[in-house]
Amino acid sequence: MLDKILYADSGTGHTQEMLKILLDIPAFKNSEINILHVIPPQVSADALAEKWEEGGKILSEIVKNVNIDPSKVATILKQGDPKDTVCNTAQEINADLILMGSRGLKRLESFLENSVSQYVFQLSDRPMLLVKDDIYVRKIKKVMLALDKSESSSYALEMALYLLRDYREAELYLVRVNPDMNADLELSTAEMEQNPILAPALQQAKRMGISAKCIVKGGKPAQQICKLADDNNIDLLLLGSPDRRPSIAKNLVDLDRLLGTSLSDYVRVNANCPVLLVRK
Template structure:
């Protein structure tokens, strides 16, 4: 499970609410946390005042979230929020970034200079995105996308590790097919075989996976509809979105403006979204 979290949105109610809910999960209760507040670069005269205010904000946030101070590292940094979050995640070696999101679409996010969209696009680390318009609940019903890829397997593992610590927690695996496929000689379709293998892997973690196959040409929309019907409290997805390896400081515009499945889910999912990223390869 996650050993160090970067909470990059202190002062925003839904993120704090999500962190409070996660405290019910034993491994999250013992995880170290870096709590980041970014102030804009400015003159020395103004910086000192802003830093004091920021430190007070972080102190209040720690109290509101009910965190043990011994495992929290409060950080006040100057600079651009987007770049600073990525930099601090590397410096602190955090294995999960938690951020709020206004739920803006791709083009809106670019025009609005969205920090969460930028980090979502460029980070190689898992992210937990909590939209401002969601009602955050205790995590009991978890849904995970099943796609048969390596990063999809990582997403399943993360979902299982969460659910195995939740008394009465349930896990649903959803696989989207574009059209009905004929069964093989053994009577199982490729989707059946994929979900059967996922269920077997989940059992190795002591978790019973409820398998669900849904049909739809738009994968993101189908996943969001399935999550809504299952009343999921958390949606875990594998994100294979391409990220630029050379121009690290640039948003990957063609992907942002294209048909990214994980971006659609980020904007439209009826629950907070945990994105498990594909490890970057040079």
């Protein structure tokens, strides 16, 4: 499930730290790491040569800093628009996960400032792990999975169980936010574990020897998910992110989508921990 990881270098933030942390998790022990650095189009041959050499040094430095087994890493240096290049490279190598940094820009600001992560998030069909520049990246011990009735939520559960199946240091928080329930209502542990959406997931986790607990809250899902992540000091948040584009428009940029009105877009921007958005 995680055979090929595409690490898209932005030169900023904490994505290198996140990559180091991931490589300590058993699920990633056999993964091939593809490190991509993109050179913007240059106006002259001399400028291109200079940027090409600089890009090669950046890739070598990342491999050195992260201390990756050379047999499990491939470096990719390309020229072009970073947004399109990341998406195209993910397709070319058939990446199982894209890891990249994010400035955490909001909606219109993100669109107007030509955010690479926003563009890739909206147009790629690959799972993405986004690490905002202004958050503190910690060793993964508390993983939160927000569940609902959607197909993408089921894929997120598969991913969470795969990530934690042999990783005994982590605890899985299974979360259901019900918009029809009063936000102030407090349920007992037994009531939360019997929630029809969480109960099957809890049983799967237990069968795999994964430590798990359930949380059921009412209120606005996007805001509550971010609040629960903060309240429980979550190190990694997983969320199903459905691909809402009709097949005829796969290659078209929809302005409404780029303005970011979805629950997953809200969480991507506002969560104070790395966010893994799962698609399949």
